[in-house]
Amino acid sequence: MAVLEVSNLTKVYGEGEAKVVALNNVSFSVEKGEFVAIVGASGSGKSTLMNQIGGIDNPTSGSVKIEGKEITSMDEDELAIFRRRNVGMIYQFYNLIPTLTTEENIMLPWLLDGRKENRDKLNEIVNALGLNTRAKHLPGEMSGGQQQRVSIGRALINNPAFVLADEPTGNLDSKTGKEIMDLLKYSNQMFNQTVLIITHDDKIALQTDRIITMRDGNIINDEVIKK
Ligand code: ADP
Ligand code: MG
Numbered sequence: 189m190a191v192l193e194v195s196n197l198t199k200v201y202g203e204g205e206a207k208v209v210a211l212n213n214v215s216f217s218v219e220k221g222e223f224v225a226i227v228g229a230s231g232s233g234k235s236t237l238m239n240q241i242g243g244i245d246n247p248t249s250g251s252v253k254i255e256g257k258e259i260t261s262m263d264e265d266e267l268a269i270f271r272r273r274n275v276g277m278i279y280q281f282y283n284l285i286p287t288l289t290t291e292e293n294i295m296l297p298w299l300l301d302g303r304k305e306n307r308d309k310l311n312e313i314v315n316a317l318g319l320n321t322r323a324k325h326l327p328g329e330m331s332g333g334q335q336q337r338v339s340i341g342r343a344l345i346n347n348p349a350f351v352l353a354d355e356p357t358g359n360l361d362s363k364t365g366k367e368i369m370d371l372l373k374y375s376n377q378m379f380n381q382t383v384l385i386i387t388h389d390d391k392i393a394l395q396t397d398r399i400i401t402m403r404d405g406n407i408i409n410d411e412v413i414k415k
Pocket of ligand 2: 234235236
């Protein structure tokens with residue numbers, strides 16, 4: 189079964205003179221274990237697509253199924269819970285809670301769900317991300333690369349259907365960016381974690397297995413580059 193199935197997805201902003209078709213009838217699907225890049229120039233609709241498949245915004249029309257569940261018909265509360273449990277989001281500027289430690293930020297999806305913490309699982313992730321010596325630090329006490337590793341931990345903690353990363357290396361120098369890409373690759377290869385990366389950087393895209401190219405709200409190319 190596809191972990192993500194997008195069918196005829198359209199998003200229109202504004203109306204009249206101000207109308208923008210940010211996504212124009214987009215369809216594609218992603219199977220478990222795929223490592224996919226979504227590329228395209230600024231304004232091509234990448235972030236709009238991310239917001240629809242991440243359940244952050246509602247499309248104008250069309251369907252988004254995550255592990256077979258239609259998310260576009262869920263109400264806001266339902267969607268917030270579904271998203272927290274099934275989609276791991278990673279952002280360019282990390283979006284960590286500044287008053288929470290590394291461990292607390294990573295466990296945030298559990299805290300929000302009122303779930304008991306699973307120390308073994310937490311330690312496994314903290315260790316895999318090389319954050320053991322930073323477990324009690326606040327985001328402001330860490331480098332950009334370390335903060336992004338914390339956000340990867342938060343994204344992975346619930347074994348999501350897929351990880352969705354919007355320009356995850358966009359705010360990092362190239363060496364640190366490579367470390368972040370290596371961690372995403374590692375999670376893909378070691379845990380068969382499905383990963384979607386949104387990027388405008390061809391060098392990043394070429395490290396994945398499949399590149400979906402967008403232009404003016406359309407998919408103009410979709411190609412497997414590694415197998
Ligand atoms: P990308 O992430 O590829 O740079 P976006 O998805 O942000 O592209 O934007 C796609 C198009 O939709 C652009 O023309 C942009 O100006 C427009 N757009 C994005 N968000 C909004 C919004 N909230 N209101 C109106 N237009 C928007
Ligand atoms: Mg964008």
